[in-house]
Amino acid sequence: MIEVKAVEKNYGSKKILKGVSFTANKGEITCLIGINGVGKTTILNAIMALTPINSGQILIGGEPIDKHTFEKITFIPDAITMLPHMTIAEAMEFMNDFYTGWNQRRATELLGFFRLNPSDKISSLSKGNTAKVNLLLGLALDVDYVLMDEPFSGIDMFSREEIANVFTSHLIENRGVILTTHEIGDIEHLIDKVVLLDDGMVTKEFNAEEVRETEGKSVIDVMREVYQR
Amino acid sequence: MNVNFNNRDPVYLQIIRYFKEKIAVGELAPGEEIPSRRELANKLKVNPNTAQRAYKEMEEQGLIYTEKNHPSKITTDIKVLGKVRNELLDEAVDMFVTSVRSINVPVEELLDLVRVKYSANDDKEA
Amino acid sequence: MKKYIKLLNFEFNRIAKLFVVLLGITFVTQIIGVIVVSKNYLNMANEQIYDERINKVQFLETYGQMSFLQVVRSLWFVGPIALCLAGVALYIFLIWYRDWVGKNTFIYRLLMLPTTRLNIFYAKITTIMIMTIGLVSFQLIFLPIEILVMNSMVPNEFRADLSVVEIVTSILELSIIIPGSVVELILFYGAGLLVVSILFTGILMERSFRWKGIFAGLIYSALAVVILISPLLLQEFVLNGYFYPSELLVLEIVMGLIVLGATIWMSGFLLRKKITV
Numbered sequence: 001m002i003e004v005k006a007v008e009k010n011y012g013s014k015k016i017l018k019g020v021s022f023t024a025n026k027g028e029i030t031c032l033i034g035i036n037g038v039g040k041t042t043i044l045n046a047i048m049a050l051t052p053i054n055s056g057q058i059l060i061g062g063e064p065i066d067k068h069t070f071e072k073i074t075f076i077p078d079a080i081t082m083l084p085h086m087t088i089a090e091a092m093e094f095m096n097d098f099y100t101g102w103n104q105r106r107a108t109e110l111l112g113f114f115r116l117n118p119s120d121k122i123s124s125l126s127k128g129n130t131a132k133v134n135l136l137l138g139l140a141l142d143v144d145y146v147l148m149d150e151p152f153s154g155i156d157m158f159s160r161e162e163i164a165n166v167f168t169s170h171l172i173e174n175r176g177v178i179l180t181t182h183e184i185g186d187i188e189h190l191i192d193k194v195v196l197l198d199d200g201m202v203t204k205e206f207n208a209e210e211v212r213e214t215e216g217k218s219v220i221d222v223m224r225e226v227y228q229r
Numbered sequence: 230m231n232v233n234f235n236n237r238d239p240v241y242l243q244i245i246r247y248f249k250e251k252i253a254v255g256e257l258a259p260g261e262e263i264p265s266r267r268e269l270a271n272k273l274k275v276n277p278n279t280a281q282r283a284y285k286e287m288e289e290q291g292l293i294y295t296e297k298n299h300p301s302k303i304t305t306d307i308k309v310l311g312k313v314r315n316e317l318l319d320e321a322v323d324m325f326v327t328s329v330r331s332i333n334v335p336v337e338e339l340l341d342l343v344r345v346k347y348s349a350n351d352d353k354e355a
Numbered sequence: 356m357k358k359y360i361k362l363l364n365f366e367f368n369r370i371a372k373l374f375v376v377l378l379g380i381t382f383v384t385q386i387i388g389v390i391v392v393s394k395n396y397l398n399m400a401n402e403q404i405y406d407e408r409i410n411k412v413q414f415l416e417t418y419g420q421m422s423f424l425q426v427v428r429s430l431w432f433v434g435p436i437a438l439c440l441a442g443v444a445l446y447i448f449l450i451w452y453r454d455w456v457g458k459n460t461f462i463y464r465l466l467m468l469p470t471t472r473l474n475i476f477y478a479k480i481t482t483i484m485i486m487t488i489g490l491v492s493f494q495l496i497f498l499p500i501e502i503l504v505m506n507s508m509v510p511n512e513f514r515a516d517l518s519v520v521e522i523v524t525s526i527l528e529l530s531i532i533i534p535g536s537v538v539e540l541i542l543f544y545g546a547g548l549l550v551v552s553i554l555f556t557g558i559l560m561e562r563s564f565r566w567k568g569i570f571a572g573l574i575y576s577a578l579a580v581v582i583l584i585s586p587l588l589l590q591e592f593v594l595n596g597y598f599y600p601s602e603l604l605v606l607e608i609v610m611g612l613i614v615l616g617a618t619i620w621m622s623g624f625l626l627r628k629k630i631t632v
Contacts, residue, residue, distance in 0.1 A: 029276060050466055051631040052563075070469040081464040083369075097361050098468050168270040168277060189240050189275045209239050209279060218236030 001025050002047065002073075002145060002176060007056035009042055016042050018200040019056070026144055026176040029167060029190060033181055033223065034197030040180035041078070043197075044147045047178075048075045060145065071101045073145040076138035078153065080130050084123035088116055088133055092140070099141055107140035110171070114162060128159030135163060139171050146172070148179040152187065164190060184219050194219055196226050203227075232273055240275050244283035247273075248292065252303060253314045259305040263293060358470035362478035367485060370446065374486055377442050378493050381435035388431020389501045393508040396421045400513060411512065420515040423502055423522055427529070436532075439490050443483065447551055450479045451558045455632070462632055472626035473619070476555060483551050488544070491532055498522065542608075549611055552618045553579050559622050563629035575621070579614050586610060 002024040009017040016039045024030035032040045045051040047058055049065045060069055082091040088111070096102045111118060114132040122133060131151065138146055152160050166172060167190045181187065184194075188208070196204040203226045211217050217225075234243050251257040264272065270280040284301060287293045291309045295301040304310065329339060403414050426432050454462040465475050498519050506514065523529045534540040557572030564571060586606040590598055598606065 028278065045632060048467060049627075050463065052629050067469055067471050070467050075463070075467060077460055077463050079458060079460045081460050081467075083461055084458075094365070098358060098470070100469075164274065165271065168267075168274055170267060173267070173277065188236055189234055189273075189279070192276055192278055209241065209276075209282070212237060212239040213242075216237050220236065 001059075001061065002178065003057075003059040003062075004043065004047065005057045005059070007043070007046060007058060008054045009039070009046060009051070010054050016200055017046075017053070020197070020200070020202055021056075022195045022202050022205050024145075024176055024178045024193070027174050028192040029172070029177040029179065030193040030195060031179055031181060031184070031187070031191040032195050032197060033184055033219075036182050038197045039200050040182075040197060041149050044075060044077075044149050044178065044180065047147060048073070050075075071099065071141075072143050073147070074138045074141050074143045075147040076134055076149065076151065078149045078151075080122060080134045080137075082122055082133075082137065085121065087119055087121050088136075089118040091122065091133065091137060092118070095137055095140070101142040103140050103142050106142075106171070107136060110136040110140055113166075113171075126156075128155040131155050131159060131163065135166065139166065143175070145176040145178070148177065150180055150182070152181060152185075160186070184223070188219050191219075194222070196223060198227065234273075234275070240279045241283040241286060244269075244273065244275070244280065245287055245290075245292075248283075248287060249313050249317055252292070252310060253317050257303050259303055259310060261303045262300045263303060265300060358468065359474045359477055362468075362470075362474055363481050366450070366478045366482040370450075370482060370486060373442065373446070374489065377435075377439050377490065381439060381490075381494065382497055384435045385426075385432050385497060385501055386504060388429050389426050389504045390508070391431060392426045392429055393421065393505050396425070396513070397509065415513070421505075421509050421513055422515040423505060423517055424525060426501065426505065427522060427526055433528075436494070436528075443487055443490070446486065447483055447554050448558060450482065451555070451562065455562065460632070466626075466630065466632065471623075472630075473623040476559075476619070476622050476626065480548070480551055480555060484544070484548060487547065495519070495533065545608075545611060549583075549615050549618075552615060552622070556618045556622050556625070559625040559630065563625050563631060579618065583607075583610050583614050 004023070005021050007017050007020045008015070020039070020043060022030075032043065034040055042051065046053050047060070047065075058065065060073055063069070065073075082094065086094070092102075092104070092107055095107075096104060110116075114129070114136065116129060116132060116136070120129075122130065125133065135148075135151065138148070151163055155163075164187060167177070167187070179191075191208055194204075194206055194208055195202055204222065206222065208219050211219075211222055232243070232247055234240055248257065248263075257263070263269075266280040266284050267277060269275075269284075270277040273280070284293065288295065288301070291304055291306060292313070293301045294304055334342075399418065400414060403409055403418070404411060409417075454465060466472060468475075502519070506516075517525075520535075523533050524535060531543060534543050553576050557569075557576055560572040560575060561568040586598070586603060590596060590603060
């Protein structure tokens with residue numbers, strides 16, 4: 001489980017996170033939803049210790065993050081985290097060099113799944129394919145948790161579909177996923193849990209299937225209620 | 230398999246309904262193997278946990294059964310299968326009746342109209 | 356340790372191109388310099404001897420023999436060295452900032468590697484050191500080749516032959532880059548390492564706190580310098596030459612090690628707790 005507890009974060013005098021708390025379970029897809037600039041990316045960065053927090057606590061599997069945690073959790077930011085002049089094969093080699101959890105069999109499978117050519121240079125790829133390589137580099141790691149920042153934004157419809165397919169495949173099976181999005185749209189049926197963010201706070205945390213069952217509401221219905229209050 | 234799920238009903242119930250419809254029209258035969266929960270989730274583009282829940286529920290209702298280390302299969306229990314058909318029919322008629330009742334039509338007139346439309350539809354399809 | 360070596364290898368490969376380009380420019384420019392300076396001398400000799408009709412001995416008495424020092428003092432020789440120095444100086448900053456700037460978010464990857472983040476610091480500072488020492492080593496290899504070129508152009512009797520050691524020791528700037536003794540080498544390059552590590556810490560402060568970090572970095576650097584030269588200041592103003600020079604040297608080395616340790620600790624702290632992508 002990933003536990004985010006009362007996390008506060010300021011940029012200068014501006015408060016970005018004002019006491020954010022939520023949990024994300026293993027084996028579930030948790031979706032952080034909020035308009036742009038609400039602090040979604042900051043939360044993911046904070047979980048990965050890529051930016052300091054002013055107060056609060058973040059636990060991964062019950063423990064604060066350290067260097068070994070990076071074999072258990074991976075983060076796929078919205079831009080690719082490899083040097084543009086590297087080829088896909090070189091990027092995979094880099095990952096293999098540094099992570100004991102790199103699963104080359106799965107990487108090869110993902111290459112086929114996304115129909116990518118390993119000898120292509122990253123800088124020469126389309127936006128959609130760059131996003132796929134970024135995803136590949138994260139998903140081919142044998143980790144318990146995967147964080148993804150806006151995996152669907154700014155890419156073409158077909159790439160979106162292909163990426164959405166990942167979520168229903170064995171590539172995600174039994175892992176805990178946290179993803180951010182500013183529009184729930186076509187992934188409504190893919191997610192287990194929703195964490196709504198507004199103005200640096202969690203306004204609601206719920207199970208998508210549960211509110212459909214008990215309240216007969218869609219995720220968007222709940223969002224409408226929360227945001228139009 | 231292409232299903233349009235609505236966003237307000239629980240997805241697992243929609244999956245069960247989808248299976249019931251297939252059973253009722255005979256597209257899924259008694260004893261037929263059904264996809265694994267993973268395959269189903271992938272085909273329907275839904276969360277695997279939801280597919281899992283649908284299967285669990287169907288198992289409890291006796292719609293499907295699983296022998297150890299085998300894929301799940303549609304039940305061969307005639308009683309259960311008959312119930313599925315009746316249940317769907319009931320539901321559809323209920324919905325029809327509810328919406329028609331507001332127009333306040335005598336039942337005989339309504340039945341005549343239903344007969345005409347129903348057979349006209351058959352002709353078109355034939 | 357294994358991850359450090361891998362990171363170092365990776366970092367060095369990233370600058371290999373620049374390294375080769377700098378070496379190429381240095382070699383080519385210096386060789387051209389040798390040819391141009393030698394040609395100028397020979398032309399002058401020809402003019403004097405054939406046009407002005409003075410004999411060789413008189414010419415040599417007036418103008419002297421040509422030595423390699425004339426080449427070394429020319430812009431052809433010093434220019435590329437200055438360029439390399441500037442390249443290294445720039446790279447001290449670039450080696451960090453290029454991982455943040457633009458569309459490149461490689462810093463995410465580096466910070467998420469399953470290894471202590473100080474290894475990034477170590478790999479980057481080692482790269483700078485290797486680059487510096489590499490450039491100097493190649494300069495030492497280039498020198499005899501350049502001397503050979505000059506010797507092939509200028510006849511024996513017009514030439515004052517100097518060994519590489521004589522050349523290096525007679526030019527102050529060169530003798531800093533290429534120290535004469537092992538102790539000097541360790542001292543000069545140790546001081547260099549210290550300066551680079553202080554600069555790195557300053558950069559990490561800026562990356563952690565942005566604008567405020569720049570001030571923090573400047574204050575930190577100033578503090579480090581003050582601590583470093585505190586024995587010298589004491590010696591000069593308080594103790595009136597109480598220490599022997601050798602004692603002072605040992606004190607300076609100790610202070611250097613203290614500052615280096617503090618700097619590495621501070622960098623590790625910043626990378627672990629304060630850095631932001």
